[in-house]
Amino acid sequence: MPNFSSPAWPIASRIFASLVGGYLFTWGLIAITIAALIPLGIEFHDVEMGMLMLGLLIYLSLFLWGMATDKLIWLWLILFGGGVTMTVLASVLQQSFLQGI
Known part of the structure; x- marks a missing residue:
């Protein structure tokens, strides 16, 4: 059981959210842009390569923002909420495109 009153908890939470949440947000953004x-x-390969190069900069920016922000709840909501939402919307867009072929 994690000790939430420990001073290390906010730091660990921030690092986890920045690493994993930033990756999820970037993945969702790349997926929804490609699907759109x-x-x-x-x-396809032009969009994929362009978004993967841009995704590297976006991920770095999100990670640095995650380390700099003082509002952990917003960090978690934006990165994980936005990442999951964009990934689901990308999947819906891809399915609707494939059914239209």
């Missing part, structure tokens, strides 16, 4: 741009006729 493919039906517009843009080549």
